[in-house]
Amino acid sequence: MTSLLSGHGLHKSFGPIPALRGVDLEVAAGEVLAVMGPSGSGKSTLLHCLAGILAPDAGEVTFDGRRIDKLLDGRRSRLRRTQFGFVFQFGQLVPELTLRENIALPLLLGGRGRRGSVAAAGEWIERLQLTDSADRLPGEVSGGQAQRVALARALIAGPRVVFADEPTGALDSVAADEVMELLVTTARAEGASVVVVTHEPRVAAFADRQLTVRDGRAVLPAVAP
Numbered sequence: 179m180t181s182l183l184s185g186h187g188l189h190k191s192f193g194p195i196p197a198l199r200g201v202d203l204e205v206a207a208g209e210v211l212a213v214m215g216p217s218g219s220g221k222s223t224l225l226h227c228l229a230g231i232l233a234p235d236a237g238e239v240t241f242d243g244r245r246i247d248k249l250l251d252g253r254r255s256r257l258r259r260t261q262f263g264f265v266f267q268f269g270q271l272v273p274e275l276t277l278r279e280n281i282a283l284p285l286l287l288g289g290r291g292r293r294g295s296v297a298a299a300g301e302w303i304e305r306l307q308l309t310d311s312a313d314r315l316p317g318e319v320s321g322g323q324a325q326r327v328a329l330a331r332a333l334i335a336g337p338r339v340v341f342a343d344e345p346t347g348a349l350d351s352v353a354a355d356e357v358m359e360l361l362v363t364t365a366r367a368e369g370a371s372v373v374v375v376t377h378e379p380r381v382a383a384f385a386d387r388q389l390t391v392r393d394g395r396a397v398l399p400a401v402a403p
């Protein structure tokens with residue numbers, strides 16, 4: 179497997195608490211990887227280290243052939259903005275902006291003009307069947323719709339990797355299946371890899387491969403034989 183993103187020997191502690199104790203993993207281009215494990219096992223910390231949100235205490239993170247764990251803050255945030263997309267448990271949409279504006283936001287922040295950004299958002303609105311709610315505020319729509327907006331926002335700028343941390347944690351199982359199906363199909367269509375953190379086997383079943391983290395260590399082979 180040629181990996182797009184990899185972590186080797188990742189360690190991370192918060193004060194005396196070891197969250198990661200030597201995790202290795204590889205993610206191929208276009209692959210959907212589920213990171214499973216009990217609460218407190220280190221899943222979110224692993225995702226944050228891979229995505230350049232946290233710097234590991236030891237170990238290396240490589241993306242597209244380059245080490246990214248030692249980048250300075252400005253370059254790391256640029257990398258996150260241009261190469262990665264993020265979906266969190268509660269959408270984290272901007273409450274004062276409409277769904278359409280929320281989806282357009284990464285393009286606007288990236289310097290694209292308003293008209294082009296809103297037009298591109300319109301395409302995602304159709305694609306994710308949000309047409310009737312496009313001009314509503316996040317507080318006026320269901321959790322499933324809000325997560326579809328979060329997906330569109332994560333994908334609109336053409337990321338190479340989408341990081342999703344418990345993206346269905348606040349949804350019932352029907353809405354959760356819908357969001358996972360859309361996450362996997364749209365990411366595949368866009369050629370993006372996905373790293374999805376979940377403690378739900380039902381959610382992990384949408385992935386190509388699963389990795390389990392327990393007590394800060396990967397307990398299943400990270401690299402497929």
Ligand SMILES: Nc1ncnc2c1ncn2[C@@H]1O[C@H](COP(=O)(O)OP(=O)(O)OP(=O)(O)O)[C@@H](O)[C@H]1O
Nearest residue numbers: 192195196197215216217218219220221222223224
């Ligand atoms: N910012 C922080 N400060 C202090 N301790 C932290 C911090 N973030 C995580 N931890 C600790 O690190 C360990 C791993 O946490 P992490 O959130 O990565 O686990 P998780 O598997 O994602 O858990 P959950 O499924 O409950 O979200 C836990 O003991 C947690 O309390």
